[in-house]
Amino acid sequence: MIDIMHSLEKTENQFEKYLDSQLWHACAGGMTQIPPLNSNVYYFPQGHAEHAAKNVDFRSFPRISPLVPCRVSSIKYLADVETDEVFAKIGLVPLRGRECEVDDEVGLLGFDRGFDRNEEKEKLNSFAKTLTQSDANNGGGFSVPRYCAETIFPRLDYSAEPPVQTILGKDVHGEVWKFRHIYRGTPRRHLLTTGWSNFVNQKKLVAGDSIVFLRAENGDLCVGIRRAKLGIGGGSEVSSGWNTGAANGTSSLYKSGFYGFSSESGLKNECDSRVKEKDNVKIASVIEAARLAASGQPFEVVYYPRASTPEFVIKASAVRAAMRVQWCPGMRFKMAFETEDSSRISWFMGTISSVQVDDPIHWPNSPWRLLQVAWDEPDLLQNVKRVNPWLVELVSSIPTIHLSPFSPPNKRPRQHLEFPFGQLPMSTLLSNPLSPSSPLCCLPDNISTGIQGARHAQFVLSSSDLHLNKLQMGLRPFDFKPLDYGGQHPQFITGNPLENCNSGGSPHCLKMESSVQYLKKPNEGKNGARTPMFVLFGQPILTEQQISQSCSMDAGGNSFSDGYHDTVGHTSNASGSAVIQNSPPEASSDEEFPRLKDQKHEHCKVFMESEDVGRTLDLSTLRSYEELHRKLSSMFGRSTISSIVVYSNAVGATKLIGDEPFG
Amino acid sequence: MIDIMHSLEKTENQFEKYLDSQLWHACAGGMTQIPPLNSNVYYFPQGHAEHAAKNVDFRSFPRISPLVPCRVSSIKYLADVETDEVFAKIGLVPLRGRECEVDDEVGLLGFDRGFDRNEEKEKLNSFAKTLTQSDANNGGGFSVPRYCAETIFPRLDYSAEPPVQTILGKDVHGEVWKFRHIYRGTPRRHLLTTGWSNFVNQKKLVAGDSIVFLRAENGDLCVGIRRAKLGIGGGSEVSSGWNTGAANGTSSLYKSGFYGFSSESGLKNECDSRVKEKDNVKIASVIEAARLAASGQPFEVVYYPRASTPEFVIKASAVRAAMRVQWCPGMRFKMAFETEDSSRISWFMGTISSVQVDDPIHWPNSPWRLLQVAWDEPDLLQNVKRVNPWLVELVSSIPTIHLSPFSPPNKRPRQHLEFPFGQLPMSTLLSNPLSPSSPLCCLPDNISTGIQGARHAQFVLSSSDLHLNKLQMGLRPFDFKPLDYGGQHPQFITGNPLENCNSGGSPHCLKMESSVQYLKKPNEGKNGARTPMFVLFGQPILTEQQISQSCSMDAGGNSFSDGYHDTVGHTSNASGSAVIQNSPPEASSDEEFPRLKDQKHEHCKVFMESEDVGRTLDLSTLRSYEELHRKLSSMFGRSTISSIVVYSNAVGATKLIGDEPFG
DNA sequence: ATGTCGGCCGAAGGCCGACAA
DNA sequence: TTGTCGGCCTTCGGCCGACAT
Secondary structure: OOOHHHHHHHHHOOOOOOOOHHHHHHHHOOOOOOOOOOOEEEEOHHHHHHHOOOOOOOOOOOOOOOOEEEEEEEEEEEEOOOOOOEEEEEEEEEOOOHHHHHHHHHHHHHOHHHHHHHHHHHHHHEEEEEOOHHHHOOOOOEEEOHHHHHHOOOOOOOOOOOOEEEEEEEOOOOOEEEEEEEEEOOOOEEEEOOOHHHHHHHHOOOEOEEEEEEEOOOOOEEEEEEOOOOOOOOOOOOOOOOOHHHOOOOOOOOOOOOOOOOHHHHOOOHHHOOOOOOOOOOHHHHHHHHHHHHOOOOEEEEEOOOOOOOOOEEEHHHHHHHHHOOEOOOOEEEEEEEOOOOOOEEEEEEEEEEEOOOOOOOOOOOOOOOEEEEEOOHHHHOOOOEEOHHHEEEEEOHHHHHHHHHOOOOOOOOOOOOOOOOOOOHHHHHHOOOOOOOOEOOEOOOOOOOOOOHHHHOOOOOHHHOOOOOOOOOOOEOOOOOOOOOOOOOOOOOOOOOHHHHOOOOOOOEOOOOHHHHHOOOOOOOOOOOOOOEEEOOEEEOOHHHHHHHHHOOOHHHHHOOOHHHHHHOOOOOOOOOOOOOOOHHHHHHHOOHHHHHHHOOEEEEEEOOOOEEEEEEHHHOOOHHHHHHHHHHHHOOOOOOOOEEEEEOOOOEEEOOOOOOO | OOOHHHHHHHHHOOOOOOOOHHHHHHHHOOOOOOOOOOOEEEEOHHHHHHHOOOOOOOOOOOOOOOOEEEEEEEEEEEEOOOOOOEEEEEEEEEOOOHHHHHHHHHHHHHOHHHHHHHHHHHHHHEEEEEOOHHHHOOOOOEEEOHHHHHHOOOOOOOOOOOOEEEEEEEOOOOOEEEEEEEEEOOOOEEEEOOOHHHHHHHHOOOEOEEEEEEEOOOOOEEEEEEOOOOOOOOOOOOOOOOOHHHOOOOOOOOOOOOOOOOHHHHOOOHHHOOOOOOOOOOHHHHHHHHHHHHOOOOEEEEEOOOOOOOOOEEEHHHHHHHHHOOEOOOOEEEEEEEOOOOOOEEEEEEEEEEEOOOOOOOOOOOOOOOEEEEEOOOOOOOOOOEEOHHHEEEEEOHHHHHHHHHOOOOOOOOOOOOOOOOOOOHHHHHHOOOOOOOOEOOEOOOOOOOOOOHHHHOOOOOHHHOOOOOOOOOOOEOOOOOOOOOOOOOOOOOOOOOHHHHOOOOOOOEOOOOHHHHHOOOOOOOOOOOOOOEEEOOEEEOOHHHHHHHHHOOOHHHHHOOOHHHHHHOOOOOOOOOOOOOOOHHHHHHHOOHHHHHHHOOEEEEEEOOOOEEEEEEHHHOOOHHHHHHHHHHHHOOOOOOOOEEEEEOOOOEEEOOOOOOO
């Protein structure tokens, strides 16, 4: 394969050393989602240009699509030689026509799972800590959280007085750093002393940066760094008050001159800055990528996961799912952000204030940053005005349902959003938005059995939870209910009651399938056996008996379809199992709940109450209660899971399960 | 003017800041000769490629001349942002045909002089010191040589106890550095203390590097650095034992890690190395320059004066002069090199061992590195095997004269050396090398008055002088003799008695005018009045009366022609003043003694015996004894010059003059 | 459990005159 | 005149437990 861009970069960066994928992801942070190898994605030139942090002139490509369907042909995990900043080179092969459809399946079935497993393992073996002032201070050591010392570091011999050992850690370049690890003080605590200061200075770390310890599969201890982002969200402006500590990052790096005059001298050239100037991604690269993409040739993009701009190579399924939603002003949603110290992920609630194409002149039909939003906590997200639809998650569709029957159909010509995948014939859907077979604006007409919002209700999150450092909602029981129990009303958020969608002038309601599709009774219109089952954070949990049953059935995995593929595959045919027929169960759990796949909803943190130590659990890999039980038992080293195990997902909702089996 | 290369470089180095020419030359060192603006030069692509320190593939320019006549259209004095290394961008406009001839005159008459004046001033206002171990040590200060403190630094108030002041020095980027200057200790000495260590660290200086203090015209004190070259001469290999101290330059720059392991980590990326990797001049630049040069378009070259490769943009007159010499194996010569610490210039003696084109395959007719040489002190110049003819200076032509009458004329076909200037019709000269009007191989037939080598004898240097730190030959009287005193025999060097030229097989004797032309009686065949005059290191010194006389004469300045232009202008006409007729005296003193112009022969160091402080004197600017006397008086602050003033030139020859006038 | 502080100690930085070349 | 050295003082780096959160 001819790869011009790659060879270009080779010349400036002769020695490319590929990182371990685990370490790379640990450094990239929890928000980073690199699409799996051979999966189908959309490439957004617009986002690529944004990533380059420069104004890119695309005039030479007048007709390039704002989103180019591609297959991921290669992924290289790399790290900047100077700053240790991780980045990836993603090889993309543009797709067209039938190719999209066919290959999409391959990607979904073949490789998605492998990636998720990797991520799971990483979570188990790595620990990230944000450096405190004391950690980053010159004369100091590093306070090692007990959990890290006990689970990641080599076993310490506590019989010595004091217990000490030497820690060797490999960084992203394979260089080994040496630390003295001591367990001392009153009360006892783990500390890194000798060697730590040198590490801080060499890596130019400041308070707010994070260090990642990871125990690799071969037993090596790895050490990565994750620099604090200057601001939350995607804008170039720094949000006020958020993470200001890291903005002034030079104070502890350089001795100021004797009279203070020479500090000016030393900081000029880029070698001395701890973070390279933001020209990682060159304009030329963007142009070249766009050129090749437009002409259907393979190309390669460079992506810096910590560059504070949204990802521009997005899993096709996520984009498709987002495009199926009929976005309306007034919709309530939540969106994930990395916290200031990059240690956690916070979900921020907001309301869609407007749905309009971001840059109609240059990218007339682009869904990129389609949604203008108003945040419940606008202070922290001042510079986040527009977001990508596939990054937000609706928390309740009730306002849409309540209001749309009384709002007049929008007479204005809709903006045509490009959507080049063959699987989703835009023209059909858009040309007749009011046809019975496709969803109406704010009026889903194919909901037959009313609201069955139990699954969504599970994600309801009061905004007061957002700033809890610990999840303390704990001990109230989780009501497991079989999905086919009808009549269960969702727990509604009563935020802004969506005046926008009701007022006559401004509402823009765009595209396709209503979000209330999510609430559609999953088994409706399927050949699905109405098997009783349980859902944990939207992830169906079956007994092993149920699995063997469903496998023996015609399309057992499809029983859990939320209705996406019904609409996708057969806009005029309500009963469809054809598209994903014969898919093995593993695949179905991934693709059939794409809304849940986004942003780690399948990952739950499991706390053992006696320890207050959370372990992460990938629900998507659990196919039975038995499997869950085994996993939990091995996690906590006990043979039985007692009732004090509390489940909590990233949102902060917590559940307590009893010792008795689910079913 | 379209200048592709320039604009290319602009993009990578956005802010080009031009240096003061004086500071630039002070940093570049005494060996650097940048040809004057608008002067005519030869551009050597071969040397350019060598400068890039890479193998450049010139196959795309099959017929590019190895030396391209050009006019210097621009000179930019610049310094590397990171390393402070000075470099120049020289704009060149290829010349052809008549253009060469005409414009050469303009260059010679118009601009050469201005440059020399600059250099003179710089010498007077700057001081360079090579850092000792103590200077470069971490815990130390800087020992300021008294001369530097008293002539370059601001006046110190000695009434205080101790006398202290703050020194502010601007570096090449205009940044100001602050030093505490104190005069203390027993015995008293000048020191820089506070601020010095910081400077050393920031600039990553090591013992062997030099610091240059310069008092600019506006009174500002400037501070430049001049890093030690890794080896003397032009090769890429480091000569053994020479300047080894600087080769290991990292010891004092970085604290080694606590356990020593992290020093490995810190030194990897190029930002931490004190000298950038040797890719200053890119291959692409060389190719591009060659392309433009071959097609006659203007181009620009980047030249790093401290890159240890010979200059590749050479004053046309110097090349022409060298090409007129009939180079023969066995010829004795000297060549200037910068000393290890770059504080002085040493002349090394050698013998031409062979005359053959360096790279006959790629550059079949190139004079570049034409001479293969054997050094009298081969140890120090192990890697200098081949040198450019215009860089060597014959010290005696006696072997040629002695031997050539008995050696048979070389029958082998001569190698054709390209020489594209119109003024020197190669074809004529080469096609008939034995014609009476052009010099024979080793047999000058146009010497009419025997040997008159007084001028050359003045430059004879015994190799034992080379390593003297001080010029101590001092006090023997200098025999001033009018030039038209005939019969004075030169002081011959009796080194290797040139067996090569006598042996039948190997001698290659190439090109044109015999070196004994230098010994030709200058006034012979001229319209010159046989005015008695004195020559100081080859620089004629007239009384003011003589000047006014010669100005009123037809070609007064030409009286001092050494015969170059006779041969050049009129190969078949022995009496010629036409070429340089009407030249003002200033111009003539420059161009008519080109051999003396090279390598600062016109600069003498003047020592006041009571002080042992040398001042530099530019003889070429002196046009009368009175002027010399005035200059010396003002230099030493005395109204009369007593007999204890000793003259010594860079070679080490010293002269003592009396109080009485020359004439 | 762990962030921050002051105390303490040793190393390095840095200024000094002595002394010698 | 000036390079180098040892002495001496200060500053900084860095390890420690105390204490508070």
